[in-house]
Amino acid sequence: MFNVNPQSGIPIYRQLMDQIRRMISSGQLKPGDPLPSVRKLALSHAVNTMTISKAYSLLEAEGLLDRQRGKAMTVSNRNSMIEGKRVRLQRLQSIIEQLAIAARQLELDADDLTKAVRHQMEKDDE
Amino acid sequence: MSDQVVKFDNLRKYYDNHEVLKGITTEVRTGDVIGLVGLNGAGKTTLLETPLGFCKPTQGSSWVFGIDSARLSSKETKARIGFVPQTDELLAGISGERYLGLIREFYDHWNSCLIQRLCNEWDVPLARKIHTLSVGQRQKLSIISALGNEPDLLVLDEPVASLDPQARRAFLRELVAIASSRSCTILFSTHIISDLERVASRVWLIKDGALAIDEPLDSLKENTGRVSLPPGVELPGAFQNDDLIHQYQVGNVQTLVFSHWNAERHQALAQAVGFELEREWWLSLEDIFLEVHA
Numbered sequence: 578m579f580n581v582n583p584q585s586g587i588p589i590y591r592q593l594m595d596q597i598r599r600m601i602s603s604g605q606l607k608p609g610d611p612l613p614s615v616r617k618l619a620l621s622h623a624v625n626t627m628t629i630s631k632a633y634s635l636l637e638a639e640g641l642l643d644r645q646r647g648k649a650m651t652v653s654n655r656n657s658m659i660e661g662k663r664v665r666l667q668r669l670q671s672i673i674e675q676l677a678i679a680a681r682q683l684e685l686d687a688d689d690l691t692k693a694v695r696h697q698m699e700k701d702d703e
Numbered sequence: 704m705s706d707q708v709v710k711f712d713n714l715r716k717y718y719d720n721h722e723v724l725k726g727i728t729t730e731v732r733t734g735d736v737i738g739l740v741g742l743n744g745a746g747k748t749t750l751l752e753t754p755l756g757f758c759k760p761t762q763g764s765s766w767v768f769g770i771d772s773a774r775l776s777s778k779e780t781k782a783r784i785g786f787v788p789q790t791d792e793l794l795a796g797i798s799g800e801r802y803l804g805l806i807r808e809f810y811d812h813w814n815s816c817l818i819q820r821l822c823n824e825w826d827v828p829l830a831r832k833i834h835t836l837s838v839g840q841r842q843k844l845s846i847i848s849a850l851g852n853e854p855d856l857l858v859l860d861e862p863v864a865s866l867d868p869q870a871r872r873a874f875l876r877e878l879v880a881i882a883s884s885r886s887c888t889i890l891f892s893t894h895i896i897s898d899l900e901r902v903a904s905r906v907w908l909i910k911d912g913a914l915a916i917d918e919p920l921d922s923l924k925e926n927t928g929r930v931s932l933p934p935g936v937e938l939p940g941a942f943q944n945d946d947l948i949h950q951y952q953v954g955n956v957q958t959l960v961f962s963h964w965n966a967e968r969h970q971a972l973a974q975a976v977g978f979e980l981e982r983e984w985w986l987s988l989e990d991i992f993l994e995v996h997a
Contacts, residue, residue, distance in 0.1 A: 581901075583897040583898075583900035583901050584897050584900070584987055584989070585985065585987060586924060586985025586986045586987040586990065587924075587985045588920070588921040588924050588925065589900070589901070590921060616883060619879050619883065620876050620879055620880060622901070623872055623875035623876045623878075623879055623901050623902065624879065624901050624902065625736060625879060625882065625901070625902050625903065625904055626879060626882070626883040627734075627904055628921075631921075
């Protein structure tokens with residue numbers, strides 16, 4: 578469900594928060610949907626449980642997740658948090674900026690990038 | 704009961720005239736998972752063996768569960784500790800099964816189910832004589848034998864050095880499970896920094912016998928910044944302090960690495976030099992490790 582990259586400089590709890598935010602933003606995670614338990618997620622990714630709890634707690638504080646005693650964390654019911662395409666694209670802005678800088682340094686144009694991104698996404702769908 | 708598991712107070716250790724540990728003061732609290740990194744010969748093993756009583760401080764003190772670790776004699780205290788040494792101390796001439804049986808004799812409490820499960824899951828052939836096992840299999844057996852008494856403090860000196868990636872991942876999962884289910888405190892050293900980033904809550908970086916870093920992993924990553932100054936611009940004196948970890952010049956561009964960095968300090972530096980500055984936000988622990996040793 579999630580993807581953890583310990584080599585990235587971004588702390589793992591932030592990686593998780595970003596991924597959960599994105600999935601809520603697109604509606605892949607719907608209001609009321611349960612999230613995996615802290616322990617289950619920690620064991621499946623071999624990540625410290627405190628890292629997972631920290632991500633969940635911060636998202637709870639942001640109002641994106643709800644905690645019920647003795648039950649799984651769920652996606653908050655309060656409002657629809659699904660965002661339009663433009664807003665969702667904005668969430669990728671910093672990655673796109675970096676990609677554009679790197680492409681220019683490598684003398685690759687927008688068509689090359691489009692092709693490569695399409696190829697990657699088709700590969701992930703398989 | 705204090706939740707302080709290990710405490711070092713100005714810990715110094717000399718071997719002959721060589722100072723291996725140069726005044727280390729820190730503590731470990733219940734549930735911490737401390738990842739210890741450092742170059743070969745930096746003092747990692749000496750530091751890990753001190754709370755176990757294997758290495759007596761020349762000066763200063765070391766405490767474990769509130770007891771002076773140089774006088775660690777009671778069976779009850781030893782029963783609360785598990786240790787995996789860097790070089791296994793298994794008995795070569797007997798089978799793994801017999802070895803585990805001998806270790807078990809030392810303890811009142813022994814979780815046979817856990818041992819059985821791990822031996823199965825990790826593919827340790829218990830019937831074979833230990834000297835016929837591969838280095839990796841011996842390391843697995845050494846780890847398993849340290850877990851049977853379900854210790855409150857687990858000390859592991861490069862436990863994964865000989866394990867293949869699959870075995871390493873299985874071991875890390877077990878470490879996560881142990882740390883969470885029994886609030887076990889773990890101290891482990893490793894050169895595989897990505898492993899440390901997965902499971903450690905706190906990083907100790909030992910350099911020349913001193914702790915150059917002793918910080919929660921997340922805040923370490925969040926508060927280390929690498930900034931390059933525009934060509935020809937000098938670093939203002941106010942920023943030349945202890946937080947400047949590393950400074951180097953390529954061509955006429957100066958690059959600086961700071962600890963305790965944040966948006967305000969970044970802004971202050973930009974104002975002081977009169978340029979907008981780009982900050983490389985996220986340095987991995989490996990980057991930080993290399994910068995500290997550069």
